[in-house]
Amino acid sequence: MRRRRVTRRSHLRRAIALLRHSTIPFVFRHRIRFSLLVLSVSLGVATIAATRVIVDSAVESVARAAAPSASTTDLRVANGFAGVPEQLLEVVRAQDGVADAQAIILGQAVLRETPIALVGLDLLGGDRIHLDDGIRDNPDFRVCQESDFLLRSNAIAIPSELAHDWGVELCSTIRGELRSGIKELFVAGVFAPNLVGAGFDSDFVIMDLPRAQLLLERASLVDAIDVRLDRDAIDVNGASSRIEMLVGNYGTVIWSGSESPEIRNMLFNIRLILGVAGSLALVVGALIIFNVMSMSASNRKPVLDMMVALGATPRSLLALMAMESLLIGLLSSSLGIAIGLAIAKLASSVFRGAIAALYLPLQSSVFTVTNETIAIGYGCGVLLTLCAAVSPVRSASDIGSGLRVTSPSVSRAAKSARYAKFGAGLLTVGVLSRSLQLRELDAEVLGGLVTVGACLVFLGFGLLIPKLLQWARKPVSRILGRSSCIQLSIAWRTVTADPTRSAVAIVSIMAGVSYFLMTVGTVGSLREGVLSWLRSTQQSEIVVASRGDVGFLPSSRAIPGAVESRLASIQGISSVEAYRLVAQPFLDRWAVVVARDSDGLTDPDRYLIKAGNITSHDQGLRSGTHAIISETLAVKHGLDPGEILEVRSPSGRVRLEVAAVAIDYNSDLGSIIVSKDRFARLWLDDSANAYHVWTSKGYEPQEVIARIESTLGGEFGVSAQAIEDVILAAEEIVDSAFYAGYALVFVAVVVVVASIMSFFMIAAGERESEFHLMREIGATSHQVARLLRSESLIIGIVGGTSGCIAGTYIARSVVTDSVRIGGGMQLDFVLPWPIIGTALLAAAAVSVAASALPISHIASLPYRRESQRE
Numbered sequence: 012m013r014r015r016r017v018t019r020r021s022h023l024r025r026a027i028a029l030l031r032h033s034t035i036p037f038v039f040r041h042r043i044r045f046s047l048l049v050l051s052v053s054l055g056v057a058t059i060a061a062t063r064v065i066v067d068s069a070v071e072s073v074a075r076a077a078a079p080s081a082s083t084t085d086l087r088v089a090n091g092f093a094g095v096p097e098q099l100l101e102v103v104r105a106q107d108g109v110a111d112a113q114a115i116i117l118g119q120a121v122l123r124e125t126p127i128a129l130v131g132l133d134l135l136g137g138d139r140i141h142l143d144d145g146i147r148d149n150p151d152f153r154v155c156q157e158s159d160f161l162l163r164s165n166a167i168a169i170p171s172e173l174a175h176d177w178g179v180e181l182c183s184t185i186r187g188e189l190r191s192g193i194k195e196l197f198v199a200g201v202f203a204p205n206l207v208g209a210g211f212d213s214d215f216v217i218m219d220l221p222r223a224q225l226l227l228e229r230a231s232l233v234d235a236i237d238v239r240l241d242r243d244a245i246d247v248n249g250a251s252s253r254i255e256m257l258v259g260n261y262g263t264v265i266w267s268g269s270e271s272p273e274i275r276n277m278l279f280n281i282r283l284i285l286g287v288a289g290s291l292a293l294v295v296g297a298l299i300i301f302n303v304m305s306m307s308a309s310n311r312k313p314v315l316d317m318m319v320a321l322g323a324t325p326r327s328l329l330a331l332m333a334m335e336s337l338l339i340g341l342l343s344s345s346l347g348i349a350i351g352l353a354i355a356k357l358a359s360s361v362f363r364g365a366i367a368a369l370y371l372p373l374q375s376s377v378f379t380v381t382n383e384t385i386a387i388g389y390g391c392g393v394l395l396t397l398c399a400a401v402s403p404v405r406s407a408s409d410i411g412s413g414l415r416v417t418s419p420s421v422s423r424a425a426k427s428a429r430y431a432k433f434g435a436g437l438l439t440v441g442v443l444s445r446s447l448q449l450r451e452l453d454a455e456v457l458g459g460l461v462t463v464g465a466c467l468v469f470l471g472f473g474l475l476i477p478k479l480l481q482w483a484r485k486p487v488s489r490i491l492g493r494s495s496c497i498q499l500s501i502a503w504r505t506v507t508a509d510p511t512r513s514a515v516a517i518v519s520i521m522a523g524v525s526y527f528l529m530t531v532g533t534v535g536s537l538r539e540g541v542l543s544w545l546r547s548t549q550q551s552e553i554v555v556a557s558r559g560d561v562g563f564l565p566s567s568r569a570i571p572g573a574v575e576s577r578l579a580s581i582q583g584i585s586s587v588e589a590y591r592l593v594a595q596p597f598l599d600r601w602a603v604v605v606a607r608d609s610d611g612l613t614d615p616d617r618y619l620i621k622a623g624n625i626t627s628h629d630q631g632l633r634s635g636t637h638a639i640i641s642e643t644l645a646v647k648h649g650l651d652p653g654e655i656l657e658v659r660s661p662s663g664r665v666r667l668e669v670a671a672v673a674i675d676y677n678s679d680l681g682s683i684i685v686s687k688d689r690f691a692r693l694w695l696d697d698s699a700n701a702y703h704v705w706t707s708k709g710y711e712p713q714e715v716i717a718r719i720e721s722t723l724g725g726e727f728g729v730s731a732q733a734i735e736d737v738i739l740a741a742e743e744i745v746d747s748a749f750y751a752g753y754a755l756v757f758v759a760v761v762v763v764v765a766s767i768m769s770f771f772m773i774a775a776g777e778r779e780s781e782f783h784l785m786r787e788i789g790a791t792s793h794q795v796a797r798l799l800r801s802e803s804l805i806i807g808i809v810g811g812t813s814g815c816i817a818g819t820y821i822a823r824s825v826v827t828d829s830v831r832i833g834g835g836m837q838l839d840f841v842l843p844w845p846i847i848g849t850a851l852l853a854a855a856a857v858s859v860a861a862s863a864l865p866i867s868h869i870a871s872l873p874y875r876r877e878s879q880r881e
Contacts, residue, residue, distance in 0.1 A: 049343045052392055054761055056347025057354065060388040064355035067379040084140055086238040086251060090262035091595030092565070093604070093694055094232035096661050097224075102257055103236055108250035110241040113140040114233035116223045119568050120216070121188035121558070121728065122196075123177055128215035129189070131223025131233075134160050134168070140237050151203040155182040159199035160219040164226070168200030169216045188558065188728035190227045190569050190698065228571065232661055232695055260663045263596050336396040344392030348385060426511050427477040434474025441467030445828055461829045465821045469525060472817045473518040480510035480517075480809070498794075502801035506809075516770040517810040520858060523763035524814025524850050525821060530756050532822025532842040537830070538745045540838045544676045545738050548617055551588065551703035552712045554737045555719060558730045561740045562701025565594040565603045565678050570729055572697035581718050583710035589687055589699040592677055597658060602644055603678040604658065606690035609633045611703075621645075623652030623671030635689025637670040644681025645672045646835035658683060660693040679836060704731070764861045771803065771865035796866050803862035804855055811854025815847050 088095060088103060103112045116131030132141050135157070152168070159166045169179065179185055179198055187196045202217075224230055240250055255264040356378060444464035448457060484507040491500035506513045545563070555578065556562030557570055569591070578587045591606040611617055613632050615625045621642050631637035640650060650656065650669055658665045667685065675682040691697040706715050712733050719731040732740070782795055819842060826840045 049339060049346070052339065052343035052396065053347035053350060056344050056388045056392045057351035059391055060348045060351030060384055061354040061358070063384045063387065064352060064378075064380055065358055067381060067384065068355070071379045084237040085240045085242075085266070086254065087235050087265045088238065088254065088258050088262050089235040089265065090659050090661070091593070091601065092234070093593045093595040093659070094229060094234055094661055094696075095236065095258070095262045097231050097233050099258055099261060100233070100236050103238060103254055106250060106253055106257070108241050108246070109238055109254075111140055111239045113138045113237055114220060115141060115235050115237060116220060116227060116229060117234045118190065118223065118227040118229075122185055122216070125214070126559075129167075129223065129227070130215050130217045131220045131227070132217055134217070134219040136220075140239055152200060153181060153202070154200040156199070159197065160222070163197050163199065164222050165194055165196045166199035166222060167196045167216045167218050168202055169198060170214070171201050171203055173214055173216075174198070174201050191225075191571055192727045193725065194226065228569075228696075228698060230695075261659055261661060263659075333397060337393060340393035340396035341389075343396070344389045347392060348388045351388065352380060424481065427481050430474045430511070431478035434471040434478075436471070437467045437474065438471030441465070441469075441471055445824055448828055457829065461825060465529075465824070468820060469522070469817050472813065473514070473521060476514045476517055476521075476809075476813060477510035480507045480513065483507070484510075498798050499801050499805075502798055502805055505798075506802055506805050513806060516767055516806045516858075517813065519763055519767060519770070520807060520810025520854050521814040521817060523760055523857075524811050524854050525818035527756050527760070527850055528815060528818030528842065528847070529822045529825065531846055532819065532840065533825050533830070534746075535843075535846075536822075536826045536838045536841045537836070538742070539841045540836065541676045541745055542738065542742060544619065544674055545741055547619060548675075549703070549734055549737070550617060552706050552734060553704040553716060553719070553731050554734060555702040555704060555723075555729050555731045556700065558724075558728050560700070561732075561737050561744065562590065563592070563677055563737070563741065564744070565592040565680075565700075567592070567700040569696075569698040569700055570702075570727055572691070572699060574723060574727055574729065575699070575702060577723060578702055578704060578719065581715070581722055583707050583715040583718060584704055585707040586705045588703040590701045590703065591687065591690060591696065591699050593694065593696070594678065594680060595659065597644075597656075597681070597683070598648060600647065600680070602658075602681045602683055604690065604694070605675070605677055605682050605684045606687040606694075607684065608687050612639070612684065612686055618671070619674040621672045621674060623669065625671050628668075628670035631668065632670055633686060635686040636668060638667040639671045639673055639675075639684040640669055641675035641677075641682035641684075642672055642837060643675070643679060643835035644683065645669075646831065646837065647681055656683070661695050662693045665693055681835060760857065764857055767803070767806075767858055767861035768864055771799070771862045799862060799866045800859055803858045803866075807855035807858025808851070810858065811851040814854060815851055818850075819847065 088099065097114060100112060100114050103109060113133055116129075118129040118131065120127055120129040132138050134142070154160075154168075160168075167185075174180070177185075181198060181201050183198050184195045185198060187194055218226070220233070224232070238254065251264060251266070258264065441464045444460060444467065448460055484504070487503055488500065488507075491503055549563070554562050555570075555574070557568035560567035572589070575587055575589050578584060588608045588611045589606075593604045593606075594601055595604065596602075609632070613625060613629045618625065618639065622645075623639075625632065625639065628637045632639070638656070640656070644650065648656075650672070652669050652671055654669050656667055656669060658667065667683070673684075675684065704715070704719075706712055716731040716733065719729075723729050785795055822842060823840045826838055831837050
């Protein structure tokens with residue numbers, strides 16, 4: 012045992028000696044090459060970390076907004092943003108095993124030009140779920156007079172930090188824009204933020220619950236009922252089941268700390284698309300890390316061979332490369348995770364803002380960095396660098412390989428053939444995997460299947476590149492030989508002389524171009540689908556909505572129903588149509604209930620009908636027994652005209668017959684379009700998200716817009732926009748939803764640039780003798796530089812072309828299969844040819860630009876005759 016320990020110490024000392032005498036001098040001699048190596052690996056890790064953090068933060072923000080709000084809450088009874096009847100509170104409280112139940116209202120306000128959450132709580136009733144110790148005799152909750160919350164309809168309490176930032180004193184007033192209009196709010200209380208256990212991470216103000224109901228026009232409704240169970244007295248699951256049976260017609264029961272199916276599926280499309288993008292980013296980052304490290308390790312092969320000849324053991328060489336790789340991996344991973352978190356921080360804030368616009372207002376802004384993300388980042392960085400170091404050590408340790416007499420061209424052909432066979436198999440499996448994508452799969456499984464298929468296609472195509480280069484070598488050489496581009500012809504022969512090695516740089520460029528086209532193709536198709544729908548169906552001339560909103564999104568702030576009659580009385584307006592949108596759970600997912608006036612509801616010219624007939628169900632649509640559903644909802648749930656669907660409302664379950672299926676992109680959650688009159692009766696809500704306005708003959712829209720804003724803007728906080736401006740605003744919202752994807756494309760481009768620079772720097776070290784020989788036979792430094800630029804141009808063109816083919820295929824499969832099957836959106840694939848051409852030119856330009864530093868290094872090599880060197 013002792014001898015074994017001594018042997019281990021001896022091996023460790025030898026490895027450390029090799030590290031000191033080999034690695035450290037190597038790093039100092041090749042500082043630029045080493046820095047590029049670390050940068051390449053770190054950017055690959057950054058791509059992986061940033062994507063995971065962005066997706067995790069977005070999903071956690073939505074879960075936080077929809078889940079129970081206090082740490083002392085076990086259950087939440089809610090119906091999305093439709094609300095539940097307040098009388099359910101006493102029904103829930105009366106159940107065995109319920110220790111306490113409290114209602115909460117979650118509204119929106121604009122104070123000091125800042126959007127802020129307005130929370131209604133039972134301030135005077137001893138709320139022990141959302142409030143710690145209430146407001147009576149609590150030094151953390153200062154009030155003017157406790158009676159203010161009872162006597163004043165506009166009394167609010169604000170966090171002390173917010174009061175300090177705004178310079179607001181206790182017992183002063185502040186102007187606010189609310190659902191009921193613009194009001195003067197009285198600051199009746201100031202509290203420490205940690206006093207309220209409502210689980211809000213962003214700024215919010217609170218009101219007494221009855222006053223909030225009045226100001227938010229939610230009479231007899233609350234947004235949720237939070238429940239605390241007596242865990243010692245009764246079976247928790249049994250109590251939950253009984254509550255669910257009681258409230259099942261009005262809402263759903265959500266467990267604290269766990270995602271319900273509705274929450275998991277709310278962001279189905281976003282999670283699917285970003286999940287696929289994130290997984291592919293992981294593959295792209297991992298591939299580039301492995302390629303760069305493999306090139307770096309192979310550059311050390313002559314030194315390793317010499318060490319073997321001098322007596323170094325395979326174990327000591329393996330320990331040397333393992334220690335080097337471990338150091339590089341740890342250093343690069345730490346840097347990469349820091350870069351990735353910085354990118355995610357910037358991108359996720361924009362992305363969460365887009366979610367708040369597209370789906371629901373987020374009361375809390377969450378930036379989630381999990382241990383799993385850190386572990387994956389370090390794992391990819393360290394393990395891939397270690398794996399990349401194994402191959403050159405094994406070949407250097409294989410003494411027999413150096414004694415075999417084998418033609419280099421034969422060896423390269425055999426290696427290319429092996430790669431090609433394996434790549435063809437991966438490509439075939441990847442293409443066939445599309446047939447396994449089924450509607451019944453959830454976002455994680457479908458996203459995983461799409462990702463695996465896309466990665467197999469990508470890797471398979473990448474492994475085919477060496478063989479394709481080998482096949483193309485002679486015919487392209489003949490074509491170039493007939494031209495006057497002698498340097499281009501020589502460069503082509505150099506690139507294809509060792510296709511496996513050239514494929515390292517080509518696949519890196521292919522990865523960046525593929526990722527770019529996949530993102531642009533998917534986002535562009537979604538964007539064009541939404542904007543085409545807006546242009547086709549929004550036929551009004553003016554849209555009136557809350558200031559800063561566009562009105563066609565379910566998260567747009569509601570404005571009072573009284574605005575409709577006021578609009579109709581303004582000179583120059585011929586007709587007004589109200590729109591109301593509410594997001595709520597439907598079956599195992601979410602949907603948006605869209606309420607519109609009967610004339611618009613029954614006009615077939617305002618829809619892109621896919622199935623059914625609106626005209627034949629005119630009476631049913633007007634009376635509210637029928638509904639029009641979006642194609643997205645129909646595909647998600649397999650619904651057809653004539654089928655009956657049930658929707659929860661504050662008045663109980665509502666049965667609706669499907670009259671028609673139409674394209675509707677008010678939300679990718681899917682839409683149920685009903686009569687505004689019936690919606691007002693059953694959902695107890697006569698407000699609107701937007702009013703569509705048509706002008707009278709002889710009146711210009713801008714003239715009418717000025718009258719609307721001067722008449723109603725100061726009282727209700729609304730703004731009016733021409734429909735063209737609404738479409739432009741919608742375009743910005745759709746784009747902002749995918750800024751995170753654009754940020755990752757930028758990271759991918761930087762990774763590619765760093766990897767190409769590393770490739771040429773490493774290649775320069777290996778080919779230094781070749782360049783000296785070229786100088787000796789008369790080549791100038793400019794000629795050598797032009798030759799290398801030609802090589803980089805060829806690598807860029809081949810990599811760009813490969814990336815365009817792979818990226819277009821992956822993007823098309825995501826849009827036509829994954830989004831359709833998983834999200835129900837049957838989109839046309841949109842990827843303009845100029846984008847493909849731009850990607851190809853950019854690949855060539857990036858390759859040439861990335862090789863500039865290595866080329867300048869090579870061109871600066873001193874002229875030395877080979878005889879002098881000998």
